[in-house]
Amino acid sequence: MAGASACGGAGCGPHCSSSSSSGAGAEGDAPAERMGRLSMAAGASTTTCGKCDGGGAAVAVSGGAGMCGECFRAYLFGKFKLAVTSNAMVRPTDSVLLAFSGGPASRVALQFIHEMQSKAIQSWETSNSQALPAFGVGVAFVDESALLSRPEHESEMATEDIKSIVSSLSPGDKKVHVAPLEDVFSSGSEDKAAMLEVVGMINDETGRDDFVRCLLMLSLQKIALENGYTKIMLGTCASGIARHVLSATVKGQGYSLPADVQYVDTRWDVPVVLPLHDCLAQELSLLCELDSLKTQQLLDRPCSGINSLVASFVSRLRDENPSREHTILRTAQKLKPFSFNKFSANGYHDFLPSRLRPKFQNVDTNDTTFSEILCLICGSPFSESELQNLENTKHKAQIKIDLYTAHCCQSCHFQILPAATDMYEHFFSLLPKFWTEKVDTAVTASASHGSLRDRIEDYLLEEDDDGN
Amino acid sequence: MGSSVGDGAKLQPSREGGRLCVRCGERKAALKRPKTLEQICRECFYVVFEDEIHQTIANNSLFKAGERVAIGASGGKDSTVLAYVLSELNRRYNYGLDLFLLSVDEGITGYRDDSLETVKRNEIQYGLPLKIVSYKDLYGWTMDDIVKAIGLKTIVHSALDRGAALLKADKIVTGHNADDIAETVLLNILRGDIARLSRCTFITTGEDGPIPRCKPFKYTYEKDIVIYPFYEIYRIYSPNAYRGFAREFIKDLERMRPRAILDIIKSGENFRISTTTRMPEQGTCECCGYISSQTLCKACVLLDGLNRGLPKLGIGRTKVGAGSGDGMQHAKHSERNRSSLQGKHGNLDF
Numbered sequence: 001m002a003g004a005s006a007c008g009g010a011g012c013g014p015h016c017s018s019s020s021s022s023g024a025g026a027e028g029d030a031p032a033e034r035m036g037r038l039s040m041a042a043g044a045s046t047t048t049c050g051k052c053d054g055g056g057a058a059v060a061v062s063g064g065a066g067m068c069g070e071c072f073r074a075y076l077f078g079k080f081k082l083a084v085t086s087n088a089m090v091r092p093t094d095s096v097l098l099a100f101s102g103g104p105a106s107r108v109a110l111q112f113i114h115e116m117q118s119k120a121i122q123s124w125e126t127s128n129s130q131a132l133p134a135f136g137v138g139v140a141f142v143d144e145s146a147l148l149s150r151p152e153h154e155s156e157m158a159t160e161d162i163k164s165i166v167s168s169l170s171p172g173d174k175k176v177h178v179a180p181l182e183d184v185f186s187s188g189s190e191d192k193a194a195m196l197e198v199v200g201m202i203n204d205e206t207g208r209d210d211f212v213r214c215l216l217m218l219s220l221q222k223i224a225l226e227n228g229y230t231k232i233m234l235g236t237c238a239s240g241i242a243r244h245v246l247s248a249t250v251k252g253q254g255y256s257l258p259a260d261v262q263y264v265d266t267r268w269d270v271p272v273v274l275p276l277h278d279c280l281a282q283e284l285s286l287l288c289e290l291d292s293l294k295t296q297q298l299l300d301r302p303c304s305g306i307n308s309l310v311a312s313f314v315s316r317l318r319d320e321n322p323s324r325e326h327t328i329l330r331t332a333q334k335l336k337p338f339s340f341n342k343f344s345a346n347g348y349h350d351f352l353p354s355r356l357r358p359k360f361q362n363v364d365t366n367d368t369t370f371s372e373i374l375c376l377i378c379g380s381p382f383s384e385s386e387l388q389n390l391e392n393t394k395h396k397a398q399i400k401i402d403l404y405t406a407h408c409c410q411s412c413h414f415q416i417l418p419a420a421t422d423m424y425e426h427f428f429s430l431l432p433k434f435w436t437e438k439v440d441t442a443v444t445a446s447a448s449h450g451s452l453r454d455r456i457e458d459y460l461l462e463e464d465d466d467g468n
Numbered sequence: 469m470g471s472s473v474g475d476g477a478k479l480q481p482s483r484e485g486g487r488l489c490v491r492c493g494e495r496k497a498a499l500k501r502p503k504t505l506e507q508i509c510r511e512c513f514y515v516v517f518e519d520e521i522h523q524t525i526a527n528n529s530l531f532k533a534g535e536r537v538a539i540g541a542s543g544g545k546d547s548t549v550l551a552y553v554l555s556e557l558n559r560r561y562n563y564g565l566d567l568f569l570l571s572v573d574e575g576i577t578g579y580r581d582d583s584l585e586t587v588k589r590n591e592i593q594y595g596l597p598l599k600i601v602s603y604k605d606l607y608g609w610t611m612d613d614i615v616k617a618i619g620l621k622t623i624v625h626s627a628l629d630r631g632a633a634l635l636k637a638d639k640i641v642t643g644h645n646a647d648d649i650a651e652t653v654l655l656n657i658l659r660g661d662i663a664r665l666s667r668c669t670f671i672t673t674g675e676d677g678p679i680p681r682c683k684p685f686k687y688t689y690e691k692d693i694v695i696y697p698f699y700e701i702y703r704i705y706s707p708n709a710y711r712g713f714a715r716e717f718i719k720d721l722e723r724m725r726p727r728a729i730l731d732i733i734k735s736g737e738n739f740r741i742s743t744t745t746r747m748p749e750q751g752t753c754e755c756c757g758y759i760s761s762q763t764l765c766k767a768c769v770l771l772d773g774l775n776r777g778l779p780k781l782g783i784g785r786t787k788v789g790a791g792s793g794d795g796m797q798h799a800k801h802s803e804r805n806r807s808s809l810q811g812k813h814g815n816l817d818f
Contacts, residue, residue: 253734
């Protein structure tokens with residue numbers, strides 16, 4: 001069953017309850033019992049819906065009030081829609097790529113974005129002016145089987161499942177893109193070997209886990225770019241964010257932490273949005289059960305190392321107090337986000353008739369592109385000390401490897417780069433070119449600046465030049 | 469593949485029989501240092517342990533020559549080691565400090581007796597003068613009296629500050645170690661307390677108040693503190709009775725990746741918290757002049773209530789540990805009172 005799980009359906013180890021199910025439709029026992037768990041945990045004093053007059057049985061609780069299935073659904077959809085509209089996540093001209101992992105959160109995201117799209121299609125069809133076209137939606141699934149030595153037939157079955165889930169959603173044609181993770185290495189037939197080798201060079205278990213997540217993001221970016229998508233939508237939910245807050249803290253990433261926990265992230269070539277930002281994993285799992293939304297859990301990779309420890313910790317905290325995840329989120333919201341955590345107004349709403357522009361809020365009117373230096377592997381913005389280290393290295397660096405190394409944040413440096421420094425060169429040579437090329441470009445840019453000075457140096461007068 | 473993390477210090481000599489200390493390369497390695505997993509000999513362990521603390525003190529300019537410094541002495545292992553190391557370093561590096569041990573006797577029968585004994589022994593062993601201030605001295609009530617009157621145990625941390633003020637100290641040092649601070653960072657995240665979160669990694673707090681407090685052990689691992697006195701100083705300490713969720717988590721984390729404790733502290737130091745949120749609420753108590761965000765500080769309100777025979781006065785949302793089941797507590801407050809989120813030191817303010 002896609003029951004309440006510590007990891008939001010992502011699977012996090014043997015204790016995780018979600019990793020063994022293969023679909024919400026499989027269970028026969030009363031859903032009411034499981035839903036009761038949610039109610040009891042939150043200490044509901046009411047067993048009928050407190051929001052509507054239907055008198056239906058309460059299946060979930062929020063803010064002390066019970067909600068029937070309908071109201072619960074509306075409550076979650078409301079949060080989703082609010083996140084999308086108030087953060088200007090989806091413009092009518094956008095083509096949105098939904099990252100589908102198979103778990104309950106991404107399943108709900110798929111369902112909800114589909115509903116928004118259906119409405120948009122309807123409005124457009126019935127509108128006189130047809131000024132606002134309906135946005136496009138595609139679904140991406142990144143296949144990690146090479147890393148997990150998953151038998152091919154299992155992956156194929158899972159892929160078929162996904163395709164059937166998506167095709168059942170109409171109107172609105174949604175293309176399904178399935179890509180193996182190793183594609184990001186772009187070395188043709190050598191991809192899989194390169195991926196396995198580079199992952200094998202990482203000694204730290206948590207480092208390996210985080211590295212694969214970075215590859216996943218890169219993969220989504222690649223799919224989006226190659227297929228003309230303008231936004232990537234993740235199913236990351238409040239519970240996942242709460243876990244990230246703690247794991248980033250324990251990895252020494254307190255400075256960059258706010259970058260990953262906002263609604264919008266424009267660091268990447270294709271901006272990333274998180275519409276389920278305020279929904280708890282438990283709520284999303286519950287909705288999948290209530291609405292029989294099929295999930296595909298077989299594909300989930302359990303998190304490991306520190307990430308797994310954090311997941312268990314948060315799970316214990318949540319058992320003791322169901323609103324703990326929200327509190328953690330609130331703390332993180334008080335940290336200052338980065339400039340790339342908002343869309344720049346520059347040309348963002350050009351397609352809109354001016355009378356409609358005020359409707360689209362929360363866009364940054366300051367149109368400077370962000371200037372933060374980002375880690376070459378994970379994209380974390382550099383802190384003061386990391387910037388200092390980079391500056392120092394730039395002045396001294398004789399070889400490219402030193403520059404690559406200095407473009408890695410302290411966390412990636414510790415947990416991802418190989419233990420032996422003489423392995424660095426090989427390691428960087430195996431990394432997706434996408435990453436190392438960014439540093440190359442930056443280096444060339446400053447090098448050409450340097451050589452210009454060299455060329456005219458002879459003609460520049462020193463302040464104390466006496467003609468010698 | 470995957471570095472296996474040592475399970476704390478190993479005190480017996482290496483079985484290979486030939487492992488030399490990685491620092492001096494001369495003596496046989498006697499233990500695996502929890503913070504760094506280095507295999508070092510006893511002597512080198514003392515050296516690095518004491519040296520790191522001296523560096524912390526020097527780099528952060530914790531003291532000025534001539535200062536009168538109160539060492540908050542609870543009788544626990546942290547303050548015992550703190551007293552010893554500080555007096556050692558004071559001598560060795562000529563800090564020029566006037567050190568004394570300050571202990572607070574809450575007057576709870578059976579609670580402090582052992583630890584007070586330890587502190588008295590410390591006085592003799594280290595040659596540091598010991599001052600014990602009792603709740604009775606400070607407030608006119610012992611904890612037992614307070615408990616009898618209002619049936620709860622509240623830990624009022626300002627007792628140490630008041631005692632220090634009474635004894636004309638310029639500074640207070642406490643034995644809070646890296647594990648404590650890491651735990652506090654986590655707890656403040658979990659509780660949503662952004663104001664405390666912004667201050668809890670400061671090595672010195674209360675600089676704009678009457679008596680600043682500093683934590684020379686900020687980067688010192690608890691496990692190192694446990695090992696340090698093992699060979700030389702015989703002591704009894706009251707074991708750390710309470711372990712909450714967060715502390716368990718930190719222990720598990722440490723086993724997996726020892727540097728995580730320092731990483732948590734680093735995160736705490738680097739959180740992007742706007743300076744306006746950082747502002748501690750300033751102000752002084754109208755009654756005793758002590759630092760307080762309200763017109764009357766919590767202690768005065770509580771005492772006022774006790775003295776007027778209105779014992780429930782001052783028992784409210786902010787009292788950590790208040791758990792009388794007499795219906796006074798609102799359901800909303802039960803969240804704050806859940807022991808799983810209390811740190812070792814009760815109240816989360818240092």
